[in-house]
Amino acid sequence: MKRLPAPRMLLLALAFGAIPPLVGRAGLLTDYSAILVGGAVCYAVAGLSLNLLMGYAGQISLGHFALLGVGAFASGIFSGADRMGLPFVVSIAGAAAVGAAIAFVIGLPALRLRGLYLAVVTIALSYAAEQSLFRASFISGGSSGMQLPRPILGSFVFTRNADFLAVLLLLLLLVWQFDVNITRSKLGRAFHAVRTDEAVAASFGVDVTRYKLLAFVVSGAFAGIAGAMYGHLYQFVNSESFGYHKSLLLVIVVVLGGLRSRAGVVAAAGFFSLLPVGLIKVFGTGFRGTDLIVGALLLMYTVARYPGGMAEAMRQGKERQAVKAAKRAAVAQGEAGDEQPVVPKLPQMPRPSGLPARPAEMAGMPLLSATDICVSFGGLKALDRASLDVHRGRIVGLIGPNGAGKTTMFNAISGLLRPDSGSVHLLGEDVSGLPAHVRARAGVGRTFQLIGLAKDLSVTENLLLAQHVVAGYGVVSALTRIGKAAKVERELRDRAAEALEALGFERFAGTPVKNLSHGQQRIVELGCAMVTAPELLMLDEPSAGMAPGAAENLAVRLRDIRDELGRTVLLIEHNIPLVLDVCDELYVLSSGEMLAHGAPDEVVRREDVIGAYLGEAVAI
Amino acid sequence: MGQTLILGLMTGGIYGLFALGIALVYRGSRTFNFAQGEIGTMGLFIAFGLVERVGLPWLVGALVAILAAALVGFVFERLVVRVMIDASRVAVAVGSVGLLMLLLAVEFKIVTVSARSLRAPIGGVGKEILGVVVSPTHMLSIGVAALVAVGLALMLKKTDFGLGVLAAAQDPVAVRLVGVPLARVSGFVWAMGAALSALAALLVEPTVGVFAPGYASELFLKGLAAAVVGGLTSLPGAFVGGLVVGVTEAGVSRVFASAAFPGIKSLTVLGLILCVLLFRPGGLLSGLVAKGESAS
Numbered sequence: 001m002k003r004l005p006a007p008r009m010l011l012l013a014l015a016f017g018a019i020p021p022l023v024g025r026a027g028l029l030t031d032y033s034a035i036l037v038g039g040a041v042c043y044a045v046a047g048l049s050l051n052l053l054m055g056y057a058g059q060i061s062l063g064h065f066a067l068l069g070v071g072a073f074a075s076g077i078f079s080g081a082d083r084m085g086l087p088f089v090v091s092i093a094g095a096a097a098v099g100a101a102i103a104f105v106i107g108l109p110a111l112r113l114r115g116l117y118l119a120v121v122t123i124a125l126s127y128a129a130e131q132s133l134f135r136a137s138f139i140s141g142g143s144s145g146m147q148l149p150r151p152i153l154g155s156f157v158f159t160r161n162a163d164f165l166a167v168l169l170l171l172l173l174l175v176w177q178f179d180v181n182i183t184r185s186k187l188g189r190a191f192h193a194v195r196t197d198e199a200v201a202a203s204f205g206v207d208v209t210r211y212k213l214l215a216f217v218v219s220g221a222f223a224g225i226a227g228a229m230y231g232h233l234y235q236f237v238n239s240e241s242f243g244y245h246k247s248l249l250l251v252i253v254v255v256l257g258g259l260r261s262r263a264g265v266v267a268a269a270g271f272f273s274l275l276p277v278g279l280i281k282v283f284g285t286g287f288r289g290t291d292l293i294v295g296a297l298l299l300m301y302t303v304a305r306y307p308g309g310m311a312e313a314m315r316q317g318k319e320r321q322a323v324k325a326a327k328r329a330a331v332a333q334g335e336a337g338d339e340q341p342v343v344p345k346l347p348q349m350p351r352p353s354g355l356p357a358r359p360a361e362m363a364g365m366p367l368l369s370a371t372d373i374c375v376s377f378g379g380l381k382a383l384d385r386a387s388l389d390v391h392r393g394r395i396v397g398l399i400g401p402n403g404a405g406k407t408t409m410f411n412a413i414s415g416l417l418r419p420d421s422g423s424v425h426l427l428g429e430d431v432s433g434l435p436a437h438v439r440a441r442a443g444v445g446r447t448f449q450l451i452g453l454a455k456d457l458s459v460t461e462n463l464l465l466a467q468h469v470v471a472g473y474g475v476v477s478a479l480t481r482i483g484k485a486a487k488v489e490r491e492l493r494d495r496a497a498e499a500l501e502a503l504g505f506e507r508f509a510g511t512p513v514k515n516l517s518h519g520q521q522r523i524v525e526l527g528c529a530m531v532t533a534p535e536l537l538m539l540d541e542p543s544a545g546m547a548p549g550a551a552e553n554l555a556v557r558l559r560d561i562r563d564e565l566g567r568t569v570l571l572i573e574h575n576i577p578l579v580l581d582v583c584d585e586l587y588v589l590s591s592g593e594m595l596a597h598g599a600p601d602e603v604v605r606r607e608d609v610i611g612a613y614l615g616e617a618v619a620i
Numbered sequence: 621m622g623q624t625l626i627l628g629l630m631t632g633g634i635y636g637l638f639a640l641g642i643a644l645v646y647r648g649s650r651t652f653n654f655a656q657g658e659i660g661t662m663g664l665f666i667a668f669g670l671v672e673r674v675g676l677p678w679l680v681g682a683l684v685a686i687l688a689a690a691l692v693g694f695v696f697e698r699l700v701v702r703v704m705i706d707a708s709r710v711a712v713a714v715g716s717v718g719l720l721m722l723l724l725a726v727e728f729k730i731v732t733v734s735a736r737s738l739r740a741p742i743g744g745v746g747k748e749i750l751g752v753v754v755s756p757t758h759m760l761s762i763g764v765a766a767l768v769a770v771g772l773a774l775m776l777k778k779t780d781f782g783l784g785v786l787a788a789a790q791d792p793v794a795v796r797l798v799g800v801p802l803a804r805v806s807g808f809v810w811a812m813g814a815a816l817s818a819l820a821a822l823l824v825e826p827t828v829g830v831f832a833p834g835y836a837s838e839l840f841l842k843g844l845a846a847a848v849v850g851g852l853t854s855l856p857g858a859f860v861g862g863l864v865v866g867v868t869e870a871g872v873s874r875v876f877a878s879a880a881f882p883g884i885k886s887l888t889v890l891g892l893i894l895c896v897l898l899f900r901p902g903g904l905l906s907g908l909v910a911k912g913e914s915a916s
Contacts, residue, residue: 054710062654120652127889132881132883132884248720251721255714297722300718300719303704304699
């Protein structure tokens with residue numbers, strides 16, 4: 001994504017502000033054309049609004065035009081001479097606020113839950129708005145509709161459409177800049193993580209519900225602005241201006257615009273709002289509606305072929321070529337293409353400010369204590385009164401045959417899963433009722449069996465995402481880039497660079513994680529888990545997929561973590577030599593029950609433990 | 621009171637049919653077919669053409685319409701849903717928005733200004749029940765809705781294939797092991813959802829009168845609300861949810877109807893969905909239905 005530096009944005013703003021009025025006065029832009037282009041600009045803002053929700057956060061709204069309508073009617077009430085008569089700027093801001101508020105009210109019930117509930121709620125909103133709210137006389141003046149005034153600046157009234165087009169373009173620029181700021185902040189990264197994998201997002205400390213809701217609320221604010229722009233452009237809206245099928249067309253625009261591509265969405269919005277006019281002009285009225293048929297077919301083709309969106313497909317194509325080129329270059333230089341890296345020294349990060357202070361000694365209390373955890377899936381008992389304690393400064397192994405419940409235990413400890421019964425104490429506090437992102441904040445870092453990273457993001461971006469819990473700035477600051485956001489982001493980038501250096505991964509800084517080898521991804525994941533210097537590091541099969549040399553080296557690094565960094569490790573591992581090598585104590589889980597606990601070399605000699613493993617071997 | 625109840629139950633049965641189709645697709649594919657309602661409208665257009673223009677009997681027109689709807693659902697599953705087996709469920713839902721838009725656009729294109737209405741399947745004079753005149757069509761629609769719901773339930777519970785459909789959402793591996801091909805299950809639910817939608821549209825249209833593009837999509841929303849009330853995966857829940865939506869809608873619009881607030885029904889549906897999501901996210905019946913039925 002291209003970033004426009006501030007001076008260029010200012011130049012663009014000047015051009016947008018000056019050109020339409022001049023062109024209009026020179027007679028090159030008729031009133032009719034200006035209103036067409038203006039409509040396209042409003043549509044582009046609507047597209048950016050839905051793109052934020054669908055493209056970034058992966059949530060779907062099928063009633064987005066209802067939010068536009070909310071903005072239009074709100075702005076009409078705020079600015080109308082016979083209503084409140086407020087200035088244009090205030091009424092636009094008000095429209096954004098009301099759009100955000102409605103999004104919050106209907107988004108909160110829907111987004112607390114997983115699934116497609118937001119789509120259901122937004123369709124319902126669309127019908128309710130069209131048939132009821134926008135026809136209610138105290139809101140819109142009944143079914144006859146509502147007049148909206150053009151803005152006034154001093155004694156100048158923006159009556160000419162070309163003049164008002166300048167205002168619309170400036171508003172588009174403003175929303176565009178907000179959108180750029182979002183993608184450059186923790187918001188953009190958190191949205192991305194939520195879209196990719198909610199469990200991974202939560203383990204990085206992202207409050208999934210909050211960020212889904214935040215995406216919808218900001219999207220609602222943008223939609224409110226778009227609707228107000230639309231209303232003041234046409235100077236009239238009624239209940240039919242914001243119908244269901246317009247919302248559906250907006251989905252087409254966003255998907256065909258490429259999902260996550262600002263320029264693509266703006267271009268598609270322009271194309272689809274001018275295409276019908278063009279088609280009828282060129283081919284006659286017989287072609288009315290052809291654009292919709294073509295758009296609908298293209299939409300189905302695009303999602304079936306590239307579910308991640310067209311822009312992503314194009315990016316992936318480019319990346320593949322880059323990878324190929326790099327490989328060719330490496331071969332030409334006589335290097336091995338896929339070297340398996342040994343695990344480098346993991347980053348030694350100071351504990352960032354903004355986190356709860358590290359508690360001093362807890363007088364013999366274990367750092368982590370999970371007691372009598374029971375979890376069942378349907379009729380199957382995955383965990384049956386399993387308990388384990390982890391003391392500070394130790395490496396504790398958790399082993400057991402496949403399906404014994406090891407990862408389920410991890411999920412129960414890190415909060416991704418709420419056990420049926422049992423309790424989890426962390427640093428002496430009962431965290432049983434707390435969600436995963438809060439436990440991450442309290443000092444639990446973890447890795448996943450299948451690499452818990454946002455694989456489309458670059459290594460640096462993943463290291464930034466991993467610092468979500470310490471990105472201490474607010475939403476407004478993120479949107480406007482005023483206040484703490486810029487400074488904090490710089491600090492995060494410094495830390496990420498430091499971690500990259502410690503890992504020896506500087507050359508991969510901008511590489512998407514999915515283009516790295518499995519072993520390299522593991523190392524990035526370890527780096528991410530370490531970057532906020534968590535108290536407890538939970539590693540789920542870190543040696544899986546590593547070359548033997550790298551796995552041996554992993555043992556050295558784990559000891560580093562314990563001895564040099566003074567951290568505590570809880571480790572799921574199938575590589576028994578590695579476990580025997582590094583673990584201070586060992587828990588054995590079998591069929592959901594804690595079978596054994598003790599010193600590693602004693603535990604693995606116990607007959608019941610061998611039996612549990614052999615039993616599995618015989619069964620295979 | 622009695623009137624409201626009767627009216628609510630009559631429309632509720634229709635919503636229940638839509639909801640049954642929605643719950644089926646949700647069980648099979650964990651997503652929604654947003655075009656489902658509009659496939660029903662398409663069925664109405666076909667039946668209208670055959671019955672009112674060509675002059676075929678109502679039953680023939682209706683059968684062709686239902687089969688055509690099933691075919692559209694089936695083909696869409698083949699060409700789009702199946703390709704996206706690994707894609708996010710949101711992406712599949714977006715694909716169905718494409719189908720919805722396509723149907724709407726085609727309907728708008730062939731539409732003329734004149735209003736269409738389909739004749740009622742059976743004639744005769746209505747009976748008065750609790751002060752409401754219930755037409756033969758009404759009675760037929762209630763009867764057919766109930767019959768289809770029960771028939772579908774039996775078919776799902778009593779046949780191996782049906783059990784496969786029920787199990788598909790919970791344990792795809794087990795379904796494959798007992799020999800039910802998942803691809804067939806998926807094709808079945810998408811075709812069945814579309815067919816149910818056409819059936820429901822055919823049954824309800826004569827009681828309303830005229831139809832236009834987008835007609836059944838609005839009913840589909842009520843079906844969605846009903847499915848949410850029923851907890852999305854539960855089939856009995858979906859049908860009962862339809863009745864709940866119908867009665868609530870009728871009740872609220874009777875009490876609060878006023879010129880200052882038009883379209884109170886659609887507002888009621890929104891409110892109902894929000895309340896269920898806030899207070900009973902597993903569906904109204906989540907406590908009553910056996911645990912295995914609603915577990916996800």
